[in-house]
Amino acid sequence: MQRASERLANGLRIELISTPAAQQAAALISVECGSFHEPIPGLAHLLEHLLFADSTHFRHQQRLMPWVQGQQGQLNASTHACRSAFFFEVAADQLEAGVARLTDMMAHPLLQQSDIRREAQVIDAECQLLQKESRTQAAAALTSMLAAPAEAQRFQVGNAATFGDDLPALQAALRQLHQRYYVAGNMTLWLQGPHSLETLRQLAQRYGTLLPAGQAETPPLCLQASGASQRLRSASSALRLGWIVADADATTFSLLRQMIVDEASGSLLAQLRDRQLCQAIALDLTIVTPQTTLIVVDFSLLNATDDAATQVESLFYRWVQQLMQQPDAVLQHYAALDRTVFSALSPLRQLRARVLDCVPPASIDEAFLTRWQALLHQCQAASHLRQLSGENITGAPTLCQGFALSLTTLPLSAVPMADADAHFVFFSAPQNRATTETPGGVPVALxxxxxxxxxxxxxxxxxxxxxxxxxxxxxxxxxxxxxxxxxxxxxxxxxxxxxxxxxxxxxxxxxxxxxxxxxxxxxxxxxxxxxxxxxxxxxxxxxxxxxxxxxxxxxxxxxxxxxxxxxxxxxxxxxxxxxxxxxxxxxxxxxxxLSPLPGWHHPVHPARHAAVARAVATSSRDRAILLFCPVPASARWQLLAQIYEPHFFQQLRVERQVGYVVSCRFHYCAGESGILFALQSPNWEYAALWQAIEDFLHAMTPLLGEVNAQQLDEHYQALMARAEESVRLRWLAAWRGDVERENRVTPDDLLAAHRQLQQLTGWRLSNQPVA
The missing domain is CATH 3.30.830.10 (Metalloenzyme, LuxS/M16 peptidase-like)
Structure with missing residues (x-):
């Protein structure tokens, strides 16, 4: 891997990463603008959505979202407290076409009132969808314990009420937010792929210079904890401990996470599991500002009791004490593990980690050790924020950031120290390897x-x-x-x-x-x-x-x-x-x-069962349906799903505004391959959702009739570029018996497959209550 960075004349910072062995390439633009900078709750989130709509030079099916979907790529965006990010991943030879679209939508969005009305409704549906989502509830409740800044207490997702009915005023506010913050001096363009650094540099300069020059002045936003404890009624049992860290270093966070999630014998997690207290631990960077970071350690409890929470917290502080005494060799070992995990990520996930999360330390030097000890000192004392959540916890009805919660907030009390004899194991070297002699026994059919x-x-x-x-x-x-x-x-x-x-x-x-x-x-x-x-x-x-x-x-x-x-x-x-x-x-x-394992033999694909209609109980008041149509995993069917995907999104999410969840893709599940349609809506009835899929398939017939051989070949090349190569997926393909191979698919083949799909009876799942 090679890396370079520089700043263009218009103020844009570019970060270039060359990974010669990669098959895919990724691009990301980060903007120093988020929920803490918006004058209207949810405005930054709404702007994020709208930037994927039409821009000056790329409209309709040529804009970034449908184009990436047609390339079998991935894309998304994310709005945080002080930063927003927009990113995609495609085959390496398509990177420039994607960057052209990404920079144009960032520099020249049309922000049309029709799009604003539609996306405001989509965000309102998303807000309703998140009302009962446990992690969203927990995050809203936790940040309500921050004493500063005031922006942390605001509703940030946005909904119909916050956006209002005055479209011209909302449009003016969006344009003002965009003009103020979406300027080159406030952005960074990241490019990663197998190209040379010089090729990536030329690409960044060619399109980065199109972004408007300027620099946005932002006031310092320092997080301050109130020193409080919460009890939250939630579907998930968890203990969350949070600290405000100043002068944050993402590499120290990454190493701490690697050590916290260690499952090896004698580790913190292994001992918590042995005591039947906890089943998993996560470390999250919940809020990041340029000056401070709120880090949260999330313990998934087996039982959300006060006694269990006290034991977990006291053992954690004992573990931190022992962690502070570990020699450099231990840290180097875990840092190497961290780098191994990071290197296995896709280009897109690596860029997201660099911008929105944390990255492994390149080395354990004196400067790193100083920052490391400073972090552990801040985590050694009792937490600034503490939250216990579970199904059996009761609290008072409370509105936090637009979410209705059952919550009680109390002063933070001291936690007893754990048994001084509690001892944790920190691995520093690989375990001794056993002999490589071949044991006896009859070899299995491997x-x-x-x-x-x-x-x-x-x-x-x-x-x-x-x-x-x-x-x-x-x-x-x-x-x-x-x-x-x-x-x-x-x-x-x-x-x-x-x-x-x-x-x-x-x-x-x-x-x-x-x-x-x-x-x-x-x-x-x-x-x-x-x-x-x-x-x-x-x-x-x-x-x-x-x-x-x-x-x-x-x-x-x-x-x-x-x-x-x-x-x-x-x-x-x-x-x-x-x-x-x-x-x-x-x-x-x-x-x-492997010979001692029972029943060893070559796999036999399970018999296919007749398609069924099934009701799945959910607490959501949204109507959700899923249609899975089994088809062979041959190229024509995958190409058909690839062509369906952007049109399905355009017709049902953009034009007909079904709701926040609109998805169509080729899907593998439990030994079957097929085309999956999924819809969820707060407003549409079940019959209308099923009919929407039928209408879509009907509307696609003339559109598929217009696909020519050259367009189909382009789709085929994109499909081959995204072919899965993981061994686990290769094994599943062998088990399923995916032997159908097609080196050439004609437009007539595609249209015939489409007509065949219209006659199939698929598995139909919904959350419609059974009468």
């Missing part, structure tokens, strides 16, 4: 795909004929999480996650490092008894309850795998797998080590 490089990946699929139910998958994750933490310190990534609705277990690392981890893995899997498998039922049921209380469309998506695979097993009694990389000796060594 598929093998050799490839160049020292790194290998082993993918294991439990219960391959039926799939593993969520309770079984959660049980596996719980049983193996400490081993996964230990393995990371040995350079092996052990992952137990659902991929496309299918639970997979994978190990990735250098071949000789995998063997001792595999020995320990086999032993733990063989030791699992019925009580271990049943232990996964509670977190699986919790996930269902949280989905019920969260955003409705997410609950439907979470329920789709079960609808497609109703015979999923609670206990894994058979296995199959694939090794990618390594030589014949390593393949045999791994195949023999």
């Amino acid at each position: 598929a093998h795909q050799p490839q160049n490089g020292e790194e290998v990946t082993l993918v294991l699929h439990p219960a391959p004929e039926t799939g593993l139910a969520n309770c079984g998958g959660e049980a596996l994750r719980m049983a193996l999480r400490t081993l996964a933490g230990d393995a990371r310190h040995a350079g092996v990534n052990l992952c137990i996650e659902p991929e496309q609705g299918v639970w997979l277990l994978s190990l990735r690392g250098q071949g000789d490092a995998l063997l001792p981890v595999l020995d320990a893995l086999s032993a733990r899997l063989l030791a699992m008894q019925e009580p271990h498998w049943q232990a996964g039922r509670a977190p699986a049921e919790l996930a269902v309850r949280q989905a019920h209380d969260g955003i409705a469309i997410r609950a439907l998506l979470a329920a789709l795998p079960e609808a497609l695979q109703p015979q999923a097993a609670d206990v894994s009694d058979s296995w199959s797998g694939m090794l990618v990389g390594g030589d014949a000796w390593l393949h045999q060594a791994i195949a023999r080590r």
